[in-house]
Amino acid sequence: MGIALGAGLAVSIAGLGGGVGMGIAGGKAIEAIARQPEVGGDVRTLMFITFAFIETLTIYGLLIAFMLVGKM
């Protein structure tokens, strides 16, 4: 019971933080491209790298959840 709750919380809290962060980063990137379309390529590359960084933190939560589920 405790382990199942912990696994659920690990994914949901990590996903919550990552989602908010990605939303802000993506929104700002789109804003930048809309204002200055000629730098679109550079901004897009940077955006994907930033997303990968943010996603890593969410993935840590997912990994912990998998490990917890494996212990059940």
Place this chain on the structure above:
Amino acid sequence: MFTFGMLDGALFHIGPIPVDHIIVTQWVIIALIGLVAFMATRDMQMVPRGLQNAFEALIVWTYDFFTQLMDKEHIAKKYAPLLSTFFLFIIVSNYSGLIPGAGNIPGYQPPTANWNTTLTLALITAITVQIAGFSEHGVHYLGHFISPSPLMLPLNLLEEITHPLSLFLRLFGNIFGEEMILAFMLYLVPFFVPALLMGLSVLLAAIQAVVFTILSASYIATATGEGH
């Protein structure tokens, strides 16, 4: 079905070393990349045609890309082959999990969904960064560990560990998580929905390969750059 990289039954032994399915898959991937490279360079000509032409354009583009990323041209020329190899190996490994059914048949998981493979790749990067720093700056490279002040020594040392650690966990977590979610979706909804997720995985696998390469390049660029 999925292991966290523990040896789940070795196929055969070479001397004292057990060989499991992950290593055999890697051999196949290496052979595949080698075969394409061999086909492209089999009879090289001054005026390139066909596959050789495409590869030469790709290599020129790669050098330009890394030169732009790492600032110094001789550093980019020196490390571009290693970084390109990282990219090729990771992207072919990632895509090998998308062959229909591959993720669900025991013994056909992509090598990058196993932490042994990604830890090896991250360790290669970590060692290369140190070698690059020493070969570029000599003994002065040690100075960057105590910059801006000797108080920062523990933090600087920690950084050298967390960089490869995050490289290792990012690649492993993404591909392993993707494989797990695909398997889970296949179990919940056997039709259509897993196909959409696989489409997303095609994008994700490419992005992870690009990110690993770019981050490795930027770590090498930081170690060889000026400023310490």
